Amino acid sequence: MHSFSVTIEPRFYETDALGHINNASIAAWLEIVRMKFIASLCTDESYEAQSWILASLQIDFIAETFFGDDVIGRVAGAEAGNTSLTVFCEMHLGGNLTVKAKAVLVFMDDKTRAPTRVPEFLRKQLGASS
Amino acid sequence: MHSFSVTIEPRFYETDALGHINNASIAAWLEIVRMKFIASLCTDESYEAQSWILASLQIDFIAETFFGDDVIGRVAGAEAGNTSLTVFCEMHLGGNLTVKAKAVLVFMDDKTRAPTRVPEFLRKQLGASS
Amino acid sequence: MHSFSVTIEPRFYETDALGHINNASIAAWLEIVRMKFIASLCTDESYEAQSWILASLQIDFIAETFFGDDVIGRVAGAEAGNTSLTVFCEMHLGGNLTVKAKAVLVFMDDKTRAPTRVPEFLRKQLGASS
Amino acid sequence: MHSFSVTIEPRFYETDALGHINNASIAAWLEIVRMKFIASLCTDESYEAQSWILASLQIDFIAETFFGDDVIGRVAGAEAGNTSLTVFCEMHLGGNLTVKAKAVLVFMDDKTRAPTRVPEFLRKQLGASS
Numbered sequence: 259m260h261s262f263s264v265t266i267e268p269r270f271y272e273t274d275a276l277g278h279i280n281n282a283s284i285a286a287w288l289e290i291v292r293m294k295f296i297a298s299l300c301t302d303e304s305y306e307a308q309s310w311i312l313a314s315l316q317i318d319f320i321a322e323t324f325f326g327d328d329v330i331g332r333v334a335g336a337e338a339g340n341t342s343l344t345v346f347c348e349m350h351l352g353g354n355l356t357v358k359a360k361a362v363l364v365f366m367d368d369k370t371r372a373p374t375r376v377p378e379f380l381r382k383q384l385g386a387s388s
Numbered sequence: 389m390h391s392f393s394v395t396i397e398p399r400f401y402e403t404d405a406l407g408h409i410n411n412a413s414i415a416a417w418l419e420i421v422r423m424k425f426i427a428s429l430c431t432d433e434s435y436e437a438q439s440w441i442l443a444s445l446q447i448d449f450i451a452e453t454f455f456g457d458d459v460i461g462r463v464a465g466a467e468a469g470n471t472s473l474t475v476f477c478e479m480h481l482g483g484n485l486t487v488k489a490k491a492v493l494v495f496m497d498d499k500t501r502a503p504t505r506v507p508e509f510l511r512k513q514l515g516a517s518s
Numbered sequence: 519m520h521s522f523s524v525t526i527e528p529r530f531y532e533t534d535a536l537g538h539i540n541n542a543s544i545a546a547w548l549e550i551v552r553m554k555f556i557a558s559l560c561t562d563e564s565y566e567a568q569s570w571i572l573a574s575l576q577i578d579f580i581a582e583t584f585f586g587d588d589v590i591g592r593v594a595g596a597e598a599g600n601t602s603l604t605v606f607c608e609m610h611l612g613g614n615l616t617v618k619a620k621a622v623l624v625f626m627d628d629k630t631r632a633p634t635r636v637p638e639f640l641r642k643q644l645g646a647s648s
Numbered sequence: 649m650h651s652f653s654v655t656i657e658p659r660f661y662e663t664d665a666l667g668h669i670n671n672a673s674i675a676a677w678l679e680i681v682r683m684k685f686i687a688s689l690c691t692d693e694s695y696e697a698q699s700w701i702l703a704s705l706q707i708d709f710i711a712e713t714f715f716g717d718d719v720i721g722r723v724a725g726a727e728a729g730n731t732s733l734t735v736f737c738e739m740h741l742g743g744n745l746t747v748k749a750k751a752v753l754v755f756m757d758d759k760t761r762a763p764t765r766v767p768e769f770l771r772k773q774l775g776a777s778s
Contacts, residue, residue, distance in 0.1 A: 270683055271410040271676050275403035275455060281572045282401050282549060286542035286661050293660055312541045316576045325405060400553055401546050411702045412676035416531050419672060423530055441709075442671045448704045531670040535663035535715060542661050585665060 262295050263332040266349075268325045279323040284349070285315065288359050291331035291347050296363075299383050310363045313342065318358040323351055338384045341365050341373035392425050393462040396479075398455045409453040414479070415445065418489050421461035421477050426493075429513050440493045443472065448488040453481055468514045471495050471503035522555050523592040526609075528585045539583040544609070545575065548619050551591035551607050556623075559643050570623045573602065578618040583611055598644045601625050601633035652685050653722040656739075658715045669713040674739070675705065678749050681721035681737050686753075689773050700753045703732065708748040713741055728774045731755050731763035 272283035289312075296310065323329060328351075335346040342364050349357035367374040402413035419442075426440065453459060458481075465476040472494050479487035497504040532543035549572075556570065583589060588611075595606040602624050609617035627634040662673035679702075686700065713719060718741075725736040732754050739747035757764040 269676070269680055271404055271412050271679055273405035274401055275405070275407045277405045280401040280546075280549075281575065282542055282546035285545035285575075286540075286659070289540075289542060289661055290659055311582075312579055314576070314578045315541065315545075316574070318574045319572055322571075399546070399550055401549055410676075410679075411705065412672055412679060415675035415705075416529070416670075416672035419531055419670075420529055441712075444706070444708045445671065445675075446704070446706045449702055452701075531664055531672050533665035534661055535665070535667045537665045540661040 261332075262298055263330050264291050264294050266290060266329045266331050268323065268327075268329060270325055273325050277324070279325065281317070281319065284317060284319070284323065284357055287329070287331060287349070288315070288317070288347055288357075288361060291333065292345050292361055292363070295333045295336070295345060296343075299380055309366055309368060310343070311366055313362045313364050315362075316360045319356070320358060321351075321354055321356045323349070323356050327352055329356070336384050338376045338381045341375055343376060343380075343384075391462075392428055393460050394421050394424050396420060396459045396461050398453065398457075398459060400455055403455050407454070409455065411447070411449065414447060414449070414453065414487055417459070417461060417479070418445070418447070418477055418487075418491060421463065422475050422491055422493070425463045425466070425475060426473075429510055439496055439498060440473070441496055443492045443494050444490075445492075446490045449486075450488060451481070451484055451486045453479070453486050457482055459486070466514050468506045468511045471505055473506060473510070473514075521592075522558055523590050524551050524554050526550060526589040526591050528583065528587075528589060530585055533585050537584070539585065541577070541579065544577060544579070544583065544617055547589070547591060547609070548575065548577070548607055548617075548621060551593065552605050552621055552623070555593045555596070555605060556603075559640055569626055569628060570603070571626055573622045573624050574620075575622075576620045579616070580618060581611070581614055581616045583609070583616050587612055589616070596644050598636045598641045601635055603636060603640070603644075651722075652688055653720050654681050654684050656680060656719045656721050658713065658717075658719060660715055663715050667714070669715065671707070671709060674707060674709070674713065674747055677719070677721060677739070678705070678707070678737055678747075678751060681723065682735050682751055682753070685723045685726070685735060686733075689770055699756055699758060700733070701756055703752045703754045704750075705752075706750045709746075710748060711741070711744055711746045713739070713746050717742055719746070726774050728766045728771045731765055733766060733770075733774075 266287050268279055272279050274280040330350045332348045333345060334348050337344045342362055345361045347359045348355060364373050365376045396417050398409055402409050404410040460480045462478045463475060464478050467474045472492055475491045477489045478485060494503050495506045526547050528539055532539050534540040590610045592608045593605060594608050597604045602622055605621045607619045608615060624633050625636045656677050658669055662669050664670040720740045722738045723735060724738050727734045732752055735751045737749045738745060754763050755766045756762065
């Protein structure tokens with residue numbers, strides 16, 4: 259898998275009254291990382307955001323995130339199942355790990371809205387065994 | 389025009405690091421008030437949210453809004469133009485006026501996506517001169 | 519543990535271009551349920567939101583959530599550890615389970631900002647063995 | 649006044665079920681532009697976000713904003729009053745004007761929380777007559 263990271267600039271309104279970035283904004287940022295990662299795999303193919311439905315999301319909040327410095331969202335790994343894609347993300351602020359997350363996405367057929375097999379060109383890039 | 393108000397319960401994540409509700413959340417709350425107000429006028433008719441496009445929004449922040457107590461969003465007036473609807477809102481917290489706002493919405497034809505005349509049943513309720 | 523549920527009214531701006539409520543809004547709603555649940559346990563004691571830091575969040579998206587009908591957020595269980603509180607939540611829409619979630623919160627001493635033992639009055643209500 | 653613009657990358661969760669960026673996200677983006685603009689004026693001085701309170705916000709939605717391409721947020725003008733700062737913003741997407749906005753901020757004394765005179769180094773940069 260290629261190395262992939264995204265820079266996220268915290269926005270002031272994403273803070274909360276505890277003075278740090280609210281956990282729901284972290285969940286939202288993870289969507290940015292996932293979507294950009296998937297788009298990066300699809301350079302030769304059309305990409306449809308609606309093809310991927312989030313099935314589960316696990317977030318470990320390792321350290322607080324504050325407004326002021328950029329956050330690096332990095333994809334630490336990705337695995338294709340038959341109809342699913344598992345993406346492991348990390349976030350770093352100032353060189354420190356702040357967030358670890360695991361998202362499971364299901365690939366949907368745009369017409370039938372049923373889970374369907376992850377396309378071969380994606381499986382290849384992710385090193386999935388066929 | 390009938391009297392109309394909505395109770396909005398501030399959510400913790402809508403605060404920001406200044407300790408109060410962020411201004412963008414106030415803008416968001418105003419959408420709740422507007423949509424519920426319009427829905428309240430449409431009891432006998434089908435209601436389509438996509439029929440109304442926000443053309444302009446003016447918000448005066450009179451006093452800070454804090455997490456903890458309910459906010460009352462009240463429609464203080466509404467006027468139908470030919471293809472537009474102007475809605476005047478106020479928000480109160482603990483009996484004090486916190487926000488005054490004016491929104492101009494344009495009524496869109498669902499098929500042509502062009503501005504179209506505000507329906508008569510709405511005009512009547514708003515006391516618009518035909 | 520007492521039965522606890524909260525009614526959440528989806529807001530239009532919480533939808534996304536896929537036509538359903540965005541996953542980050544679900545994460546945000548879970549904070550509402552958790553905070554109200556903890557507040558409900560603290561009727562005789564002062565309650566400080568800043569005493570609880572979210573350590574991890576697991577969300578299973580069972581079914582899509584749409585704008586239009588109320589969502590019921592229910593606490594299905596809660597367990598006190600030494601310095602932590604694990605809260606199990608479910609969300610239902612129109613009688614169907616849409617979300618299952620597990621949050622682990624850490625109780626912080628307001629002055630030292632270090633994890634500290636969950637107070638006895640909370641442990642008792644949650645049936646924790648001392 | 650120096651020329652100032654910020655690039656904003658729309659995030660998928662900022663769309664709504666109408667398929668475009670929700671108006672409340674536009675209000676939120678305007679805060680990003682304002683804060684970065686003020687920070688750009690304060691290179692030689694300490695900058696305190698809490699020194700500026702939003703007093704009013706006027707947004708004209710000229711055209712819809714969609715997910716996919718970057719938005720340019722530009723400060724089209726700024727005027728210092730005695731204790732206030734008026735900032736005129738525009739947003740462009742693909743070369744087209746999508747948003748015009750005017751924000752009035754009040755400069756607060758950090759200790760007394762009362763409006764106080766906009767500092768001279770800011771007034772000079774904005775070309776305010778003393």
